[in-house]
Amino acid sequence: MEFDEHLYDLTVIGGGPVGMFATFYAGMRNLDTQLIESLPELGGQVAALYPEKIIHDVAGFVPARGADLVENLKRQLFEFKDQLAIRCGEEVTAVEKQADGTFILKTAHRVTHTRSVLVAIGSGAFAPRPLAVDYDHQLDNRKVFYFVKRVADFADKEIAIAGGGDAAIDWALTLEPIAKKVHLIHRRDKFRALEASVERLKASSVELVTPYNIKQVVDQPAAGLVIQLQVAKGDDQQTLTVDSLLVNYGFTSDNRVLKKWGLPLERRSLVVDEHMQTAVEGIYGIGDAVTYPGKVKLISAGFGEAPTAINHLAEALYPERKQPLHSTAIA
Ligand SMILES: Cc1cc2nc3c(=O)[nH]c(=O)nc-3n(C[C@H](O)[C@H](O)[C@H](O)COP(=O)(O)OP(=O)(O)OC[C@H]3O[C@@H](n4cnc5c(N)ncnc54)[C@H](O)[C@@H]3O)c2cc1C
Numbered sequence: 399m400e401f402d403e404h405l406y407d408l409t410v411i412g413g414g415p416v417g418m419f420a421t422f423y424a425g426m427r428n429l430d431t432q433l434i435e436s437l438p439e440l441g442g443q444v445a446a447l448y449p450e451k452i453i454h455d456v457a458g459f460v461p462a463r464g465a466d467l468v469e470n471l472k473r474q475l476f477e478f479k480d481q482l483a484i485r486c487g488e489e490v491t492a493v494e495k496q497a498d499g500t501f502i503l504k505t506a507h508r509v510t511h512t513r514s515v516l517v518a519i520g521s522g523a524f525a526p527r528p529l530a531v532d533y534d535h536q537l538d539n540r541k542v543f544y545f546v547k548r549v550a551d552f553a554d555k556e557i558a559i560a561g562g563g564d565a566a567i568d569w570a571l572t573l574e575p576i577a578k579k580v581h582l583i584h585r586r587d588k589f590r591a592l593e594a595s596v597e598r599l600k601a602s603s604v605e606l607v608t609p610y611n612i613k614q615v616v617d618q619p620a621a622g623l624v625i626q627l628q629v630a631k632g633d634d635q636q637t638l639t640v641d642s643l644l645v646n647y648g649f650t651s652d653n654r655v656l657k658k659w660g661l662p663l664e665r666r667s668l669v670v671d672e673h674m675q676t677a678v679e680g681i682y683g684i685g686d687a688v689t690y691p692g693k694v695k696l697i698s699a700g701f702g703e704a705p706t707a708i709n710h711l712a713e714a715l716y717p718e719r720k721q722p723l724h725s726t727a728i729a
Pocket of ligand 1: 411412413414415416417418434435436437441442443444447448451452453454455456488489490491518519520521522523524655684685686687695696697698700
């Protein structure tokens with residue numbers, strides 16, 4: 399466990415669209431800020447659940463894919479990359495207020511120290527929905543994958559992809575040109591994905607293994623990863639032997655951690671005031687994680703909440719600084 403001695407002005411917990419914009423805005427206010435995101439990638443629900451969906455209702459963003467919105471947010475955020483710390487793949491598990499009003503935050507890897515906290519965790523930490531069969535978890539990240547970190551790792555491999563949504567099809571089409579062979583296993587004959595993607599899939603060399611459920615996954619070092627399949631609503635079984643299995647069953651989320659942090663909740667959302675501050679001085683909340691009268695859970699609403707929270711907490715941390723009205727050029 400590493401103890402990060404540095405005292406940050408602000409720690410933003412959650413790198414979804416709202417946390418990303420808030421971190422950028424904190425950069426505009428010259429706050430010494432770290433952003434901690436539990437997933438390996440920024441982008442929250444947009445990146446994890448609907449990267450290919452067209453978004454129409456974000457101000458100044460002409461209808462485009464979720465992935466494009468995340469890309470724009472990254473570019474905006476990275477304008478301040480030299481003065482912000484961005485840490486992905488770390489889940490904040492504890493937020494503890496100290497006698498001097500600062501906070502100690504804990505993740506599995508680090509203990510850090512911060513003067514204020516902005517909770518932007520949406521509906522909680524995302525985790526990939528696991529395979530529903532018992533298997534040796536020592537295979538995780540060696541032969542069984544829930545994320546693709548580097549496409550090149552799958553070059554010339556025989557790959558099975560499990561799932562029938564956008565993400566599974568995207569990965570099948572992305573890996574097809576470099577893999578030795580891609581098999582797509584889905585429990586139904588129909589896919590829940592954009593029609594154009596399904597058409598591309600059907601025209602590709604990806605072998606569709608439907609409607610089959612995975613019953614067993616066993617590593618046989620001499621042969622490979624042996625996947626036992628059973629037809630949905632029937633007894634027919636078949637075996638597929640591959641190098642790697644990539645599971646794309648979507649994500650689960652869990653915000654029970656908020657209770658442990660001692661923050662008042664209303665219907666599982668964090669209660670905030672007109673400054674987006676919680677009942678604990680120094681802890682603020684924005685985005686899908688929070689509730690207040692009239693709250694709507696939309697990206698634009700969360701974007702609006704970010705400057706309210708950041709400007710207010712900047713004033714609390716540095717009372718001598720004046721409240722800004724407009725952005726100016728970044729040096
Ligand atoms: C299918 C679908 C379609 C949608 N379409 C639209 C649309 O068209 N327009 C629109 O405005 N909204 C849409 N929404 C809603 C929109 O996605 C949310 O309002 C938005 O993502 C909220 O952003 P956020 O940053 O508050 O939270 P999230 O996007 O949920 O991000 C929260 C982040 O915090 C991280 N996190 C959680 N707990 C921790 C922890 N303890 N430590 C570290 N990190 C943590 C999570 O991993 C996640 O990345 C849609 C939602 C869905 C599900």
